[in-house]
Amino acid sequence: MSGSKACPEDWKARIPLIFEGAEESSAADWSLSLPAELDYSGLNYSLKSPLRVHAEKLGNGRTFFLEIRLSFSAAAPCSRCLRETPLEIAGSFRYFYTPSAVEEGQNVDETVVSYPQDSVEIDLSEQIWESFILSLPDKVLCREDCAGLCPLCGADLNAGDCGCSSQGSDPRLQVLKDILPDVSEEC
Numbered sequence: 001m002s003g004s005k006a007c008p009e010d011w012k013a014r015i016p017l018i019f020e021g022a023e024e025s026s027a028a029d030w031s032l033s034l035p036a037e038l039d040y041s042g043l044n045y046s047l048k049s050p051l052r053v054h055a056e057k058l059g060n061g062r063t064f065f066l067e068i069r070l071s072f073s074a075a076a077p078c079s080r081c082l083r084e085t086p087l088e089i090a091g092s093f094r095y096f097y098t099p100s101a102v103e104e105g106q107n108v109d110e111t112v113v114s115y116p117q118d119s120v121e122i123d124l125s126e127q128i129w130e131s132f133i134l135s136l137p138d139k140v141l142c143r144e145d146c147a148g149l150c151p152l153c154g155a156d157l158n159a160g161d162c163g164c165s166s167q168g169s170d171p172r173l174q175v176l177k178d179i180l181p182d183v184s185e186e187c
């Protein structure tokens with residue numbers, strides 16, 4: 001899949017910069033489209049909902065914190081048994097914005113965003129996409145005590161004992177036994 005490392009081009013997530021007037025802060029809510037699937041951190045995520053975003057500019061100064069809260073529904077294979085596992089993901093992220101004469105993109109820190117001094121609004125698309133990626137879990141379990149798959153026959157051990165483990169055979173030991181047939185008898 002192409003483009004999985006960048007935010008969708010059709011995202012419109014702009015927030016006005018207000019430096020005068022009574023308003024203390026500004027906020028906005030968006031529902032942004034997500035790709036149907038995304039490969040990240042070795043997992044294949046299916047995305048089941050739009051990305052729901054609440055963005056809030058905290059304070060009315062030229063430097064400010066911007067809070068991004070997001071939530072979405074997804075599914076990914078369990079890291080142990082591969083069963084498709086539904087996920088309800090929510091996250092909260094903060095960025096620090098500061099006006100700068102330097103060109104956009106020359107940010108000194110991942111969470112510090114500089115914007116041109118003459119801006120009247122800022123585009124949050126990249127920060128929202130980054131927050132979305134950071135909110136993806138790198139490990140998914142269908143349940144806390146998932147028994148996983150049998151390393152010998154591949155059976156789903158959540159469905160019951162496949163019989164392999166009752167013989168007490170470890171595949172690594174089995175290899176040794178095949179090479180050295182007498183080892184187990186001598187011990």
Ligand SMILES: [Zn+2]
Pocket residue numbers: 078079080081082083141142143146147148
């Ligand atoms: Zn599982």
Ligand SMILES: [Zn+2]
Pocket residue numbers: 150151152153154155162163164165
């Ligand atoms: Zn088995």
